[in-house]
Amino acid sequence: MPMKPPISLPTSTVGRNAVVAIAVVAVGAAMYWLADILTPLAMAIFLLIMIDGVKRFIEDRTPVPSHLAGAAALIVVILGFFAAIAIIANGALNFFDEASGVTTRIGPRLDQIIHDVSQLFGVETAPTASELIGQLDIRSYLAVFARQAQGVVTGSIFVLIYLAFLLASQSGFRRKLVGMFPDRTARSEAMEVFQRVRGGVEGYLWVQTVTGAMICAAAWALMRVVGLQNAEFWTFVIFIVCFIPVIGGAVAGLVPPLFALVQFETYWQAAVLLGGLQAILFVSGNVIQPRMQGDNQNIDPVVVLLALAFWGKVWGVVGMFLSTPLAVMAMAILAEFKGSRWMAILLSGDGEPYADEDGARPAPRRRVNPPQAEAD
Template identity: 75%
Template sequence: MKTAHAVPASAVSRNALVLLAAVAAGAALYWLRDILTPLALAIFLMIMIDGVKRAIEERTPLDTRWAGVAALIVVILGFFASIAIIVNGAASFFTDATGVSSGIGPRLDQILADVSHLFGVSTAPTAHDLIAGFDIGPYLTRLALQVQGAASGAFFVLVYLGFLLASQAGFRTKLVTMFPGREARSEAVAVFQRVRSGVEGYLWVQTVTGVMICAVAWLLMRVVGLDNAEFWTFVIFIVGFIPVLGGAIAGLAPPIFALVQFPTYWPALILLVGLQMILFVVGNMIQPRMQGDNQNIDPVVVLLSLALWGQLWGVVGMFLSTPLAVMAMAVLAEFKGSRWMAILLSGDGEPYVDKPGTAQARSTRVKTPRPPTAEPD
């Protein structure tokens, strides 16, 4: 009979403290979500501004200062344009839906009858029978509150963004004070660069592939004559940043509304087949080639991160779930005690965004420029 090995008390205490710390951190993230979600979006926008600024510097004769101003204007205008498109598009959509509401009931009854006959059911239920006991009032109230919260949250996002941009001036001085040693400071800068590289790579891939999907989707919706094609195109682009759920919404929402709008099933079938084809091609052939090492996250981790952050922060958490997972992997990989967690989060067991041995990794680790305000060691 084998003798059970005793677990050291220090290991048990350490694991218990880690578990309690994780639970406490999760509770704090949930309770402070109204404060932290605008801050997280502001940090997300700041990373976008930094990436756009460097792109402008590389492709235009503008210096760093004016490139930063141009990047700030571009991102802020894009932010406000997104809000305007969502608000105006949603208003137009609900107005059109109200105008054709008299024809929705008979069309739904026809769809239910056809589906029932397809499965051999002689007496088909009506739309009135299905929604008779369904109280839609609380859902509309919740939707209105979410829209109101999004409008107020956008204001706080801009406030946080302004303070974050103002605090950038003293970042290098703080970095030197926190890490007096040159080697430690270089490692800290390397972590930041890996986090930035992962988030920017994710944004770039999702934006380019989203534009591809939206171009085909808009063309298909225009061909079949679906109402509010531009609104649905923008919705498809936005939900593309939500892993897993975004593809399902993009591929199913327009065909479902086409079922109600048109008297035949052909427009909905064309949209369903066309959208599923472009989503399959982009998701399985184009996107993996573009991602490379920028999104070296295990698919199970992506799904769990989506569920976790969606539960903690709602829709905002769903949008930020993958970038937050990339950030967590990059930070955890820097500490010996937490590196095993970064390995589990990674897709191939190598948690670094830039793999060791590559030219980019060597430049990140060895040739990191010293901050100009650094004092001699």
């Protein structure tokens, strides 16, 4: 029986793009099916980038020796990771404890709110809060909440396990790089790609952290002035959700006023919180962030929205949290290859996928590899 010739891949542009599209769909399906495995790994890589950034910050800004900077960065990030989980858990428990103490007046307050809103829309007979709550399956919602809480604890353990193995494998990264790119020119270009990806993610983290801290400081002062209960808990929630585009701003600007409606007998506190938080978020999103971002987050707003929807569907809340950093990484990697640079241009906000450290937009580099590999 004669041997069949090997299958040849199409060389035309249309055929190559079709193969790329099929590969993207296959990779997306695999990420969705393997979400339980890949989600903690992605968070561990995210924490690893944070540890590396904190390490270099300590080396540049403090007298801590270089060989101790890595340990100090690891301790800072791990303590921050556990502190975030502890603050959320403790704040949630305090919230439910205080809510259970005012249960007797929540029902009448909700009835009053429903009545007042019904009067605005001309509805004469409004349902009571107990009637509306009776239509909800509270037990199923509590079961979902319990599963989510269990998933957070389990995911945190896996994140730390992945992080430990990633830290252990860092020592062999240099040798792996030499083995993958024996030629010095190709190796230096690969390091440039890595540094550009790392710089984009670190720039995004820096901007979101600083602006989130500004938003939280103003929001905390506003909530304390109004007298909202658990102001510290809501402040930390606002800081966390600020890392989620679009949805984070909605949660930060609407949830505290909604709880103010239930806590207070009058409406002016909720109105002040709503107007104040919306003003804070508007100034931060339209004045402060654009000035700080510069070229660090040169992503088209439509791409940010699509990335949020895609990664939220694939990896849930963790995907929403990582959607923008993943988009930044994808754009930086795609911009380095001639065949995929057009995709990076589409992802970028101004048609220039990346910038040099001085802010100048470089032209695409033509890669020329010498005929013989030169190993170190």
